[in-house]
Amino acid sequence: MSKNLLALTALCLSLSACSTLTSPFSSGTAPSSVAVAPYREQVELTGRLNVVYQKDDKPESATVNFNWLQTAARTDVTLYTPVGSTLATIAVTPQQAVLTQSGKAPRSAPDVDTLSAQMLGWSLPVSGLRDWLQGYATGADGKRFVASPANDSVTTKDGWRLRYVSWQDAPDNTPGALPQPRRIDAERNASAQADAVSLRIVLEPAPSASAP
Numbered sequence: 389m390s391k392n393l394l395a396l397t398a399l400c401l402s403l404s405a406c407s408t409l410t411s412p413f414s415s416g417t418a419p420s421s422v423a424v425a426p427y428r429e430q431v432e433l434t435g436r437l438n439v440v441y442q443k444d445d446k447p448e449s450a451t452v453n454f455n456w457l458q459t460a461a462r463t464d465v466t467l468y469t470p471v472g473s474t475l476a477t478i479a480v481t482p483q484q485a486v487l488t489q490s491g492k493a494p495r496s497a498p499d500v501d502t503l504s505a506q507m508l509g510w511s512l513p514v515s516g517l518r519d520w521l522q523g524y525a526t527g528a529d530g531k532r533f534v535a536s537p538a539n540d541s542v543t544t545k546d547g548w549r550l551r552y553v554s555w556q557d558a559p560d561n562t563p564g565a566l567p568q569p570r571r572i573d574a575e576r577n578a579s580a581q582a583d584a585v586s587l588r589i590v591l592e593p594a595p596s597a598s599a600p
Contacts, residue, residue, distance in 0.1 A: 500514045
């Protein structure tokens, strides 16, 4: 190998190494052990959800956009079709869950997982998502799981397998910025209580703190 070719190869490798350091939370970089941002009781998130589920013993799938509005005492979820039409709204409090579909009377139940499975055909684990969307969960051992790019998977106490596939880019390369989830994959095997379901959640980037 010529000296010129060796020099060019070394230059390419050094540029490649430098490029992996530009965005500390993106999926193409070396995993970081820094844990996610502190949990917030009040948060609003938007994103896209793809679900694969069983219907009449056959696999079905659906893709919806969503808006997630959470406070300490309540969760409101609006599901939209890809073209922007409202598919359903879900309101969850400690006392009950109410699911409303366009043109249909509202239905309520104590358990939103069962209610969503009955009306949508697939289960939306709202109680779990309150934690998952921010990088937290209760593990199978009952301990609090806190995600980071280097610690990105867990099986929850209620049987969901979670993986934090990618992370939001640090806004404007802000020094000291903490990771926030970008894509979350979740799946649960069939059991006597529930059918098999897999979810792929992609969250929209959080608005910059400097934005008006």
